[in-house]
Amino acid sequence: MKQLFAIIVFSIAATAALFCAETTDTAAVHGADLSIRFFERTIYYPGNSPAEPVLVQVSLSNNTPQPLRFKMADDHFYSLDFSALTTRNLPLDHTEVWLRSRSSSRQIYFREVSLEPGESLSFTVDVKDFLDIPTPGMYILQCHFYPELKRLSDESEQRVSSNKLTLEVKPSPSAAAATILPVSPESAQILRPEPMPPDQVLTYILTARQKSHWNQFFLYFDLERMLSRDPARKRRFRAESEDGRLSMIEHYKLELSQATIEKEIATIPVDFRIEKTMYTENEGTVTVIQWFDYRTFREKKRFTYYLSQHDGIWRVYDYTVDNLGTE
Numbered sequence: 001m002k003q004l005f006a007i008i009v010f011s012i013a014a015t016a017a018l019f020c021a022e023t024t025d026t027a028a029v030h031g032a033d034l035s036i037r038f039f040e041r042t043i044y045y046p047g048n049s050p051a052e053p054v055l056v057q058v059s060l061s062n063n064t065p066q067p068l069r070f071k072m073a074d075d076h077f078y079s080l081d082f083s084a085l086t087t088r089n090l091p092l093d094h095t096e097v098w099l100r101s102r103s104s105s106r107q108i109y110f111r112e113v114s115l116e117p118g119e120s121l122s123f124t125v126d127v128k129d130f131l132d133i134p135t136p137g138m139y140i141l142q143c144h145f146y147p148e149l150k151r152l153s154d155e156s157e158q159r160v161s162s163n164k165l166t167l168e169v170k171p172s173p174s175a176a177a178a179t180i181l182p183v184s185p186e187s188a189q190i191l192r193p194e195p196m197p198p199d200q201v202l203t204y205i206l207t208a209r210q211k212s213h214w215n216q217f218f219l220y221f222d223l224e225r226m227l228s229r230d231p232a233r234k235r236r237f238r239a240e241s242e243d244g245r246l247s248m249i250e251h252y253k254l255e256l257s258q259a260t261i262e263k264e265i266a267t268i269p270v271d272f273r274i275e276k277t278m279y280t281e282n283e284g285t286v287t288v289i290q291w292f293d294y295r296t297f298r299e300k301k302r303f304t305y306y307l308s309q310h311d312g313i314w315r316v317y318d319y320t321v322d323n324l325g326t327e
Helices: 002-030 096-103 198-210 214-218 223-227 231-239 242-257
Strands: 032-038 055-062 068-073 080-085 110-115 120-126 137-145 160-169 271-279 283-293 298-310 313-326
Touching (some): 055 110, 110 120, 198 298, 198 313, 214 242, 223 231, 223 242, 223 313
Parallel strands (some): 032 160
Antiparallel strands (some): 032 055
16 A cells, blocks of 8 residues: 555656646746847848848847747758738748758757847848748738747647738839849838948948948948959859859848858947048048957957949948957
8 A cells, every 4th residue: 555655646746747847848938039020121022032032030038037948950940930921811821942841751950059037049031931922912920939849730839929020022123133122221212322432431331330230231342242252152153143143142141241251340340430541543442440349348450441433333342450459
């Protein structure tokens, strides 16, 4: 009898412990905040061209007093999903790439991630990798995060849903419109470069970076020449088709904005001062002193920007950096 009683007590304790663990996990997930915003709002077109992405920044924040632990798959299709409804409340279909990936039986690689209270994790994804947007229109977009990975085809698994965004997709003006038109975040007007001297170009660029306005930041960069400074990338760029080259430029912009490459120009300067400007009819250099704040010190650097002029517009095509120490 004593042995039977001990078994019963152990079973009850184990069940209670399991219930508590599930409740804790559920509470932790419910305390997670998932938010999405357009990475850099622009004009969006239908279709699946890699040169016309719908880039969304996804942020997962821990608003609980306890650490938040979850799994993050190397293939985002197993951690994230998007849904979109038309004005008639009809859902958009998933892409063929998403369907093929989700129906495969390959092993899922993931890592365990822990967010302390108040911490956030952010990354950028292309909605067109998940959803097929075949026609122009207005769509209500939402993101869903699966802390234990999305393994099933239904919605029975635990998930956290984000805020909703209104996605407006314009008709493609022509087959030749393969590049994204930059739009001002304040006025929503299409940005067009204006004739101005090289020093004003740098003032415009650095002010845009301080405000995290990436479309304005890239407006006066010769991105094709910038990415072609790397010989291997230059050879690949030359071998690409026109669509492939546009895709490479967009990917280069994304890498710069995420500071995965060339972190010097991606870092936000807290202050800057134009030191010297020299230019001829078509070539110019602008030297700028820039300051960067860190937790315990302020760093000072001299940037030399190289510009060229074409059709009255000066654009940066290269730069060098000299460290001037700390203050």
